[in-house]
């Protein structure tokens with residue numbers, strides 16, 4: 001087996017492309033590891049995220065296309081949200097399309113001379129002028145692209161941005177195959193800065209598995225483990241929306257800009273059970289996944305005095321429902337779907353958009369903002385004005401307020417005041433008012449995401465405030481997740497893809513050398529991505545914990561500030577060990 005990654009590099013400025021063989025596949029594995037290696041090679045570490053030569057780096061893993069739930073693509077880029085190296089992960093069909101197009105990595109640099117669509121297959125790279133799509137929303141863009149490119153629909157993936165990406169809103173997202181996203185930290189804005197409206201990847205090749213006699217047996221074992229585990233029940237039935245009722249009952253669900261952590265009177269209106277009973281149309285799945293956790297609801301809107309209805313299919317999940325539901329005090333499932341559709345149409349990250357609007361609502365309530373700034377009467381629980389505000393966020397030329405809010409709640413709060421109640425931990429929070437461990441893990445996590453460490457679950461299981469126990473959990477979790485995200489496994493399969501099964505899967509494909517010392521390799525990848533963060537300006541000491549989090553009362557009672565501060569300081573020291581130039585073991 002070759003020790004190189006097959007990577008396609010497309011330069012939009014010159015319109016040229018080339019295939020590269022990047023060494024080190026057995027060491028850097030793929031996903032997070034490959035993205036970091038490619039960003040190190042192509043990234044301009046001290047330049048603006050919108051510099052035309054900044055790369056967008058897409059990376060899949062060695063098991064993509066071979067095993068179930070190896071469904072993610074990692075995108076490495078310079079984030080316009082914080083100006084540093086960032087990763088965003090998305091499912092959909094992209095990972096398989098790249099595999100069947102023959103590439104484990106895709107690097108896009110340069111800026112197209114007019115709004116363009118990049119089309120990639122195993123034997124073609126085309127840059128198509130799509131100037132007529134300027135300003136077009138996500139839905140119209142998708143519909144047009146699908147009608148223009150009918151070939152290879154089964155193995156084809158479509159990435160697109162909406163007005164927010166074109167307008168370089170700092171948390172603009174990239175829509176992947178309609179229901180998945182590169183959501184957080186603004187990759188859509190980077191794509192917009194490249195004049196790139198869309199990317200279509202056609203997986204138009206096949207591959208021969210006859211050289212791997214062990215593969216069918218290992219595949220069957222893993223497939224059985226997936227389908228017989230509680231994954232199916234947990235993620236397929238109600239989906240992640242199941243957590244709404246549970247977290248609300250336990251006092252862990254942020255409501256109305258985190259002024260409450262439970263609302264027993266309102267929760268039934270937006271619970272997973274209500275969505276399933278009243279709105280669920282169907283479940284869908286990323287390519288190669290038998291679980292199918294994507295829940296698609298029916299949005300029905302009356303548009304005339306007679307019985308005239310418009311209907312749309314809108315995906316929902318726990319975090320999006322939190323962001324435009326409980327966080328905005330919206331307690332009606334149909335209204336939540338309406339706002340989710342608005343966010344989707346504009347091409348925004350739903351968590352940042354919802355949480356930023358929650359801050360703006362409280363700021364308006366407190367008189368820090370006036371309606372002259374917000375242009376609409378934002379009020380918790382009232383859906384209509386939020387729809388218009390989301391549209392303004394995607395097209396922020398409206399006024400200075402929306403331009404600033406499009407850079408994040410904290411950016412706006414720094415200008416107008418109200419920093420103490422901006423629910424931002426590195427970026428807008430993800431919906432877990434579970435306690436101190438979650439706060440620290442999102443604030444100091446690599447992606448400022450609940451998925452970096454999974455401390456929201458640790459908070460719920462652990463009542464002892466023992467720093468060394470927490471540190472052991474943080475260290476172990478981060479390393480395990482780096483390994484899974486280098487293999488590009490969906491994290492919902494983290495209990496299935498044990499070290500033993502990952503090793504067996506690699507062996508079955510003849511990747512014996514890659515399968516050696518996986519934990520050590522994960523540590524090296526972990527160190528490399530942190531090194532890139534530091535080199536691009538990350539400073540753990542600069543991440544504030546706004547007062548609102550310190551005032552939080554969860555189901556367990558008031559926050560333990562002493563423990564929070566100790567944990568924050570201890571973890572900062574751990575991260576400092578990754579700062580380039582210091583030859584220190586981060587676990588000591």
Ligand code: SF4
Nearest residue numbers: 071285286289293490
């Ligand atoms: S469990 Fe859900 S997110 Fe994960 S691969 Fe399957 S459909 Fe995609």
